[in-house]
Amino acid sequence: MNCNAPIGVFDSGVGGLTVAREIMRQLPDERMVYFGDTARLPYGTKSKATVIRYSLQIVRFLKTKGVKAIVVACNTATAQALEEIQAEVDIPVLGVIGAAAKVASAVTKNGRIGVVGTTGTIESGMYTKALKSFDPNVQVYGKACPLLVSLVEEQWLHDWVTEEVVARYMKDLEYKSIDTLILGCTHYPLLRSVFRKVAGEDVVLVNPAYETARELGQLLEEHRLRCDSDVESAGTKYEFFVSDAAEKFCDFANSILPYDIEQVQQINIEGYD
């Protein structure tokens, strides 16, 4: 495997860009291919079989790009399809749940962990399952926050409306005396400062995007796959692909990434069966 090959990252839409952003920050020498399945989002309401089928199509597409590792930057695809993806390829594959759950279960002092996410993520109990696999004694309190994805996509990030909405959602978790909170939706890292303000300094915020990028760095080290920065990397450093509506994706990406992306290509993902 060529250590200068790109990392493949995918999500059902734009949310996974927060993970891509963390990878750019923490592993600035690495190349990346990002795929957002904007035509078929959301994944949270789809059956396990469908999420597996979609994920494997994307993995086959990413393989055509010669990726050296894959990051599943989508909570639903991680919960439903991670094992199937790992069985499909012989490169390192990591999801967005494991690293965050590991850190949260290690840092909590009172064993009371809150998780915020979409209705699909919370109802599935995916974080509870992962947290209990690291420490069966933790108490996990989930809270679905259906308005937050739209608020992020409207880019009302530093806004008193968003602050009020987050405060209402957090009320239930405050009563549970949590000392650790997982931002369990890929959109929520963009609301980190709002959650910090509402939750106060005594609650540890765990950001799965950050933890996943960290775990990816370690995994690449272990597999001796870190990019050799002395070598001039061939081709474009970051490439972006979507299954629908490239313009809207581009707008959102440019609002959150540390550099402006010029080109997003739309591909027919159904063709990778």
Next chain:
Amino acid sequence: MNCNAPIGVFDSGVGGLTVAREIMRQLPDERMVYFGDTARLPYGTKSKATVIRYSLQIVRFLKTKGVKAIVVACNTATAQALEEIQAEVDIPVLGVIGAAAKVASAVTKNGRIGVVGTTGTIESGMYTKALKSFDPNVQVYGKACPLLVSLVEEQWLHDWVTEEVVARYMKDLEYKSIDTLILGCTHYPLLRSVFRKVAGEDVVLVNPAYETARELGQLLEEHRLRCDSDVESAGTKYEFFVSDAAEKFCDFANSILPYDIEQVQQINIEGYD
């Protein structure tokens, strides 16, 4: 056709219940079978071919219930599949766009009409097309309001957060000096008083749920299909079916309908191919 047969109403989810509610109010003697495709929502992001396929499956299901007329209480299904449904059955079929567009184009004095809806509805231009078919000279200004469906489903209906969000969305339309506003999403009739407050008394609000129920009444009269209220109707008056998660549907339905529904049945809609 038996005039005491039920009316079939369907939507991709719960939104169409506002149309069902208007039918219950305006046509209190009529029986109804409602189907919400909760497993496969939202329709707004799906291809025309998929929306047609899903809609025809639902129509075939409704036919097994012996319905005497069908109301497509979903903006996307109306725009994408109304003609195909009409070709499939020999009973009256009406959508949720036509009646509202007809009324709006008739009541506007300055010819400047606003439409609020989901991103899918606004981007498709479905109301613009319908309005221009009644009057090619009207100016139509669409505004996508992505937060409003979640706000309604959270039931923050009489809430200052919702009022602030509506006020922000309405800003663009106010600059256009509209005198008529179509509430172009089946969830929005529940925000009617908020829109009234924000838009002021000088803007006519057009509620597609109300106009559709009115048109249905006329259509049943024309076809001599109005229920004969002297006859005791056989079976349950209102029946509700969904493709997924009956409980959540039930909660929402009971919060907006004028009576409590006891039972919602989950069916396998894929089987009606």
